Amino acid sequence: MARRRRGLPVDGVLLFDKPKGASSNQILQRVRRLFQAQKAGHTGTLDPMATGLLPICFGEATKFSSYLLDADKVYRTRVKLGEVTDSGDAEGEVVERCAVPPLTADDIERVLEGFRGEIEQTPPMYSALKHQGRKLYELAREGKTVVRAVRRVTVYDARLLAHDAEGFELEVRVSKGTYIRTLAEDIGRALGCGAHITALRRLKTGPFSGEAMLDLAALEALQDQAAREAQLMPVDVLVEHLPALDVDAEQAGRLLHGQPIHSERLALDAGSLTRLYRDETFLGLGTVKTAGEIAPRRLLNTAAAATSDGRA
Known part of the structure; x- marks a missing residue:
């Protein structure tokens, strides 16, 4: 039971x-x-x-x-120059100190330009990624370091908001899997003095x-x-970016029984996803199998109430 x-x-x-x-x-x-x-x-x-x-x-x-x-995400961060920490943020131990050269906004902008677009990143040890079943931050706390695969991420925008002798504030829009701590470290390295973040705030995620x-x-x-x-x-609201399809009671019943339906109202390629509705009630997602054929992909447990004849 x-x-x-x-x-x-x-x-x-x-x-x-x-x-x-x-x-x-x-x-x-x-x-x-x-x-x-x-x-x-x-x-x-x-x-x-x-x-x-x-x-x-x-x-x-x-x-x-x-x-x-x-989804893409937008962050605002404060970057402190001249210090590198083992975690990439202010909560870690300082492992390297460097003199910070006099930097103008133009100096920082020239370096930022090299970090816009598609870039390569090595994920930090202080992360939730796993190595042989263990999270990297667990290994890092034991003083261990393992080789991490380089990944390609995208920095769609990096805007310099303010700067002073100690560091600068930055707002970035990035693709999934982008580590802002690593981005700040790499920028600090390119500026010749190292860096870590002292504040990080997520402003947007997806829509x-x-x-x-x-x-x-x-x-x-x-x-x-x-x-x-x-x-x-x-x-x-989580899937509003997908096209929507309204179905009738018979079609809703078939979907709820795991059966495909036919509809000529959506011109989508095979493999595409669509939102499914009955009388403006969200039923779940369907997958386009072939032209005009849509199979249930992931339905709500409450979707049965949306059919006019109550079938489940």
Whole structure:
């Protein structure tokens, strides 16, 4: 007999403003308890020292959280010149000190130009990537270093916001898998004096920006469960970039039974994904198999209620 999951069946997406000092998982568990939710997950780890946008998915939304993991992101960071740390940020131990040459904004801009576009990065040891089943940061804390494969990432934009004798502030828009600590270290190396970050804030991820974020104090001020759930965005906000298809009751029933449907209303290539709706209710995602044929890919457990005849 299946164990009954504790908590409430909460579904949706919360745009949370992560505070400094807590891990993403610590925040996730605290917010999940606050919502009394059966299931929750986040869409990309932020380091404990980092702040800002941490989308948290509840219930059915966790099925689609992977679409945010692949999204582009925007960060604002403070880079301190003249010191290299073992972690690439202010929480690490200083392992190298260098004199900082007099730098103008033009000097920094010339170096930044070499880091715009597609670049190569070596992931830091202080990261959650795994080596032989163990996270790299666990090995790093034991004083161990392993060879990491170089990866190609894209820096779509890097804007210098301010600078002084000690460092500068930078806003960057990057592809998935880009480490801002590593980017800052590489820029510092190119400037000839080394660097590490002292502050990092995520401003955007995919279609979401920080304007609608809520912090823990704001959530705790909402004493009513209904008021808290009213802050959630709908599940399909995670896949709004995909084309949509409305289906009738018969087609919805076939999809819910794992059967493909036929529709000539979408001109998509085989392998493409589409959002599926019945009477404006999100059912889940379908995959285009051949011209006009769409098979269910990932459906909501609640999708059966959207069919007019109630079949499940």
